[in-house]
Amino acid sequence: MxxxxxxxxxxxxxxxxxxxxxxxxxxxxxxxxxxxxxxxxxxxxxxxxxxxxxxxxxxxxxxxxxxxxxxxxxxxxxxxxxxxxxxxxxxxxxxxxxxxxxxxxxxxxxxxxxxxxxxxxxxxxxxxxxxxxxxxxxxxxxxxxxxxxxxxxxxxxxxxxxxxxxxxxxxxxxxxxxxxxxxxxxxxxxxxxxxxxxxxxxxxxxxxxxxxxxxxxxxxxxxxxxxxxQRVFSQGERLQKLGLRIPQITSVIDELIDAGFPLKRGTLTVEQAVEDITEYLKREGRL
Ligand SMILES: Nc1ncnc2c1ncn2[C@@H]1O[C@H](COP(=O)(O)OP(=O)(O)OP(=O)(O)O)[C@@H](O)[C@H]1O
Ligand SMILES: [Mg+2]
Structure with missing residues (x-):
């Protein structure tokens, strides 16, 4: 309620x-x-x-x-x-x-x-x-x-x-x-x-x-x-049109996604980003 x-x-x-x-x-x-x-x-x-x-x-x-x-x-x-x-x-x-x-x-x-x-x-x-x-x-x-x-x-x-x-x-x-x-x-x-x-x-x-x-x-x-x-900050372009931006860590991760890395759009904290990147590197056998 x-x-x-x-x-x-x-x-x-x-x-x-x-x-x-x-x-x-x-x-x-x-x-x-x-x-x-x-x-x-x-x-x-x-x-x-x-x-x-x-x-x-x-x-x-x-x-x-x-x-x-x-x-x-x-x-x-x-x-x-x-x-x-x-x-x-x-x-x-x-x-x-x-x-x-x-x-x-x-x-x-x-x-x-x-x-x-x-x-x-x-x-x-x-x-x-x-x-x-x-x-x-x-x-x-x-x-x-x-x-x-x-x-x-x-x-x-x-x-x-x-x-x-x-x-x-x-x-x-x-x-x-x-x-x-x-x-x-x-x-x-x-x-x-x-x-x-x-x-x-x-x-x-x-x-x-x-x-x-x-x-x-x-x-x-x-x-x-x-x-x-998470959903609001996944929409960087829409927010930009409203004169707003997304958190810096969210845009860094977005750029990595655009460069081909399988990460999550709308990542909100550095801690979450580190966790996801570590997991990805482990999966790839690079860590
Ligand atoms: N007492 C008032 N008399 C007339 N207009 C007002 C008054 N207070 C606010 N406004 C106008 O109402 C609109 C909304 O103001 P408001 O203060 O709610 O915005 P805000 O989103 O809190 O802005 P900010 O991020 O600068 O704090 C603005 O255009 C403002 O100029
Ligand atoms: Mg105000």
């Missing part, structure tokens, strides 16, 4: 003015519980607008979002509850930090769900651990943290609500390469350990290819493709 689905979902900015712009145009799809989905698409294709509708932050112009088969706008007064079930980490979430201390910031969500003090404390510590935030930083002002630490504090604040669905909009943008790798592997472990549904918006094909099972491709406000990562 799908945990989240959308039907004819549409969002128009500045409707009825000369600046009218349809940012999301009649999207329909279903997401299964436990899926780890990557959302890719060129800049301005509608990714952030889409995810903000999925957690009820903005209301669709038309169409609907269903969480466990219930239209999230059926009871507009209860829309806040949806935001605790579908946790959204914004693009540049450091701007979401506003409390006196990091601890209070991470505790904001759990406090609003109505948990008691002990439970809140536990949630905060657990979430900080999940994102590898040094507990000594909890008493500091969020403004005294480094960029990467702020990012992790903001993510911890959403994880602390224990949402059924976690959506991250470009969580690694602006971090250095090591910071990106660490954060990505933390998100990966979070999904593995909790089995939650995770949606990751990213411009990095490498990141999406490494951690996501399925991929949505947005193009000019429409959903162009939605399939397994």
């Amino acid at each position: 799908s945990i989240l689905s959308v039907k004819d979902l549409t969002y128009v900015y500045s409707q009825g003015t000369p600046f009218e712009h349809t940012a999301v145009d009649k999207l329909s799809f279903e997401i299964e519980r436990g899926d780890f989905i990557g959302i890719i698409g060129h800049t301005g294709s509608g990714k952030s607008t889409l995810v903000q509708m999925l957690n009820g932050l903005i209301k669709p112009t038309s169409g609907a979002v269903y969480l466990d088969n219930i239209n999230i706008w059926d009871k507009p007064k209860e829309i806040r509850k949806i935001r605790f079930k579908v946790g959204l980490v914004f693009q540049y979430p450091e701007y979401q930090l506003f409390e006196e201390t990091v601890e209070k910031d991470i505790a904001f969500g759990p406090t609003n769900i109505g948990l008691n003090e002990k439970e809140i404390k536990e949630r905060v510590l657990q979430a900080a651990k999940f994102v590898d935030l040094n507990p000594e930083l909890l008493v500091k002002s969020p403004f005294d943290l480094s960029g990467g630490e702020k990012r992790r504090a903001a993510i911890a604040g959403v994880i602390a609500m224990d949402p059924d669905i976690l959506i991250l909009d470009e969580p690694c943008a602006g971090l250095d390469p090591l910071g990106r790798d660490i954060l990505l592997s933390q998100i990966y472990s979070y999904h593995k350990e909790r089995g939650n549904t995770v949606l990751l918006v990213s411009h990095s094909m490498e990141d999406v290819g490494t951690v996501c099972d399925k991929v949505m491709v947005m193009n000019r406000s429409r959903l162009e493709m939605f399939d397994t990562a």
Whole structure:
């Protein structure tokens, strides 16, 4: 059964003015519980607008979002509850930090769900651990943290609500390469350990290819493709026409296939590539 689905979902900015712009145009799809989905698409294709509708932050112009088969706008007064079930980490979430201390910031969500003090404390510590935030930083002002630490504090604040669905909009943008790798592997472990549904918006094909099972491709406000990562990244030419590329390892393997080597299109990780090439060389008696 799908945990989240959308039907004819549409969002128009500045409707009825000369600046009218349809940012999301009649999207329909279903997401299964436990899926780890990557959302890719060129800049301005509608990714952030889409995810903000999925957690009820903005209301669709038309169409609907269903969480466990219930239209999230059926009871507009209860829309806040949806935001605790579908946790959204914004693009540049450091701007979401506003409390006196990091601890209070991470505790904001759990406090609003109505948990008691002990439970809140536990949630905060657990979430900080999940994102590898040094507990000594909890008493500091969020403004005294480094960029990467702020990012992790903001993510911890959403994880602390224990949402059924976690959506991250470009969580690694602006971090250095090591910071990106660490954060990505933390998100990966979070999904593995909790089995939650995770949606990751990213411009990095490498990141999406490494951690996501399925991929949505947005193009000019429409959903162009939605399939397994392997099948999406097997279509390099189609993606190129949309201004996107495939992970580097996938294109290296594609070139080897074109040169006659019997490997698999849509190979997503270096580990998989090494395994397949080793197996091939053994079969050929060359290893
Ligand atoms: N508040 C707004 N008012 C008017 N237009 C907007 C607003 N926010 C976004 N848009 C427009 O809607 C379209 C989709 O924007 P959106 O931010 O959803 O794209 P995106 O895919 O997340 O892009 P990026 O990869 O750059 O983050 C863009 O053309 C953008 O200019
Ligand atoms: Mg965006």
